[in-house]
Amino acid sequence: MRQNTVRRRALLDAAIDVLADQGARNLTFRAVDARAGVPTGTTSNYFANRDALLAQGAAHVHVRLAPGEDELAEMGATAPTREVVREAMHRLFRRVSQDRAGYLALLELRLEATRRPELRQVLMDTAGQNIHENIRFHVAGGYPGGRPAVTSLYLAMSGLITEHLTLPEAWEWTTFSALIDQLVEQIVPE
Amino acid sequence: MRQNTVRRRALLDAAIDVLADQGARNLTFRAVDARAGVPTGTTSNYFANRDALLAQGAAHVHVRLAPGEDELAEMGATAPTREVVREAMHRLFRRVSQDRAGYLALLELRLEATRRPELRQVLMDTAGQNIHENIRFHVAGGYPGGRPAVTSLYLAMSGLITEHLTLPEAWEWTTFSALIDQLVEQIVPE
Numbered sequence: 001m002r003q004n005t006v007r008r009r010a011l012l013d014a015a016i017d018v019l020a021d022q023g024a025r026n027l028t029f030r031a032v033d034a035r036a037g038v039p040t041g042t043t044s045n046y047f048a049n050r051d052a053l054l055a056q057g058a059a060h061v062h063v064r065l066a067p068g069e070d071e072l073a074e075m076g077a078t079a080p081t082r083e084v085v086r087e088a089m090h091r092l093f094r095r096v097s098q099d100r101a102g103y104l105a106l107l108e109l110r111l112e113a114t115r116r117p118e119l120r121q122v123l124m125d126t127a128g129q130n131i132h133e134n135i136r137f138h139v140a141g142g143y144p145g146g147r148p149a150v151t152s153l154y155l156a157m158s159g160l161i162t163e164h165l166t167l168p169e170a171w172e173w174t175t176f177s178a179l180i181d182q183l184v185e186q187i188v189p190e
Numbered sequence: 191m192r193q194n195t196v197r198r199r200a201l202l203d204a205a206i207d208v209l210a211d212q213g214a215r216n217l218t219f220r221a222v223d224a225r226a227g228v229p230t231g232t233t234s235n236y237f238a239n240r241d242a243l244l245a246q247g248a249a250h251v252h253v254r255l256a257p258g259e260d261e262l263a264e265m266g267a268t269a270p271t272r273e274v275v276r277e278a279m280h281r282l283f284r285r286v287s288q289d290r291a292g293y294l295a296l297l298e299l300r301l302e303a304t305r306r307p308e309l310r311q312v313l314m315d316t317a318g319q320n321i322h323e324n325i326r327f328h329v330a331g332g333y334p335g336g337r338p339a340v341t342s343l344y345l346a347m348s349g350l351i352t353e354h355l356t357l358p359e360a361w362e363w364t365t366f367s368a369l370i371d372q373l374v375e376q377i378v379p380e
């Protein structure tokens with residue numbers, strides 16, 4: 001397998017776009033080659049098979065959607081208050097809004113895994129690990145509400161992001177920003 | 191268009207199974223005929239086009255997943271307490287667990303609508319209407335917490351159901367039943 005990391009990352013970005021735009025069923029090496037604008041056969045030089053591409057694509061989405069190192073450093077240097085959690089949720093929402101394809105690709109992968117059990121381990125190593133890392137960060141950091149707060153907030157933000165990406169018209173009587181504030185106030189103690 | 195309602199319902203059930211098992215892209219009249227075990231061409235006698243099938247399929251899922259009339263009557267005859275809301279959430283979870291294909295089909299339709307804007311109205315007339323009806327029921331019924339409680343609970347239950355259907359392994363350290371209790375306690379005032 002080729003190791004050029006810039007090229008590999010470009011192919012993963014293309015794979016995420018294909019997943020989001022055409023669904024997991026249409027994710028082929030050839031579709032990724034076309035999307036990335038590289039010669040046919042390139043993707044097959046970088047990934048052993050389609051499941052390896054899906055696994056690395058999913059891991060790459062989590063990297064794309066994760067908070068930046070400076071954001072984490074700033075959080076680490078601040079007292080663990082509800083306000084810090086609230087700001088982190090708004091930043092997560094902004095990152096997802098600016099990277100629709102990334103989150104939609106993850107949803108595609110989740111649905112594909114219901115049909116192809118061999119993908120479940122891929123999901124556990126990516127989305128599952130992300131859930132556990134979220135919980136660990138909140139609890140170890142001493143943020144208010146501990147495990148019950150972070151798990152409920154994770155579930156509610158997942159629901160909110162899915163609504164935002166797929167059916168924002170149903171929520172036009174409010175704003176997603178107001179909904180995020182509301183969730184944090186209800187779920188995270190002061 | 192044919193009107194036999196039993197046959198039409200069987201075709202819609204088959205369409206939902208195709209959506210859940212094979213994704214929106216693979217929902218064709220022929221696939222529905224095959225799934226329903228009817229002669230090729232039957233589905234096309236009942237639905238004007240593929241979008242009509244998707245629209246009626248989505249509406250049918252909401253009927254399948256809605257509380258029964260006896261459940262609603264019982265709720266209407268009881269004081270609107272947090273405990274009643276809690277029980278309703280557990281019943282919703284049980285209905286979804288017993289009808290995985292229905293909820294997965296709705297998620298497929300949501301993703302397909304991100305790619306095909308002409309499906310957005312279908313979603314608004316089904317999922318969007320369901321959201322508004324949930325809010326109206328909670329507020330008009332005088333359940334605790336009003337609109338902020340029902341909207342947050344809707345978002346969190348959507349996230350929880352998606353986790354349950356697509357990645358239950360990530361939540362094996364707890365139970366979905368305990369998570370539902372926790373959400374209601376945090377979000378709905380006593």
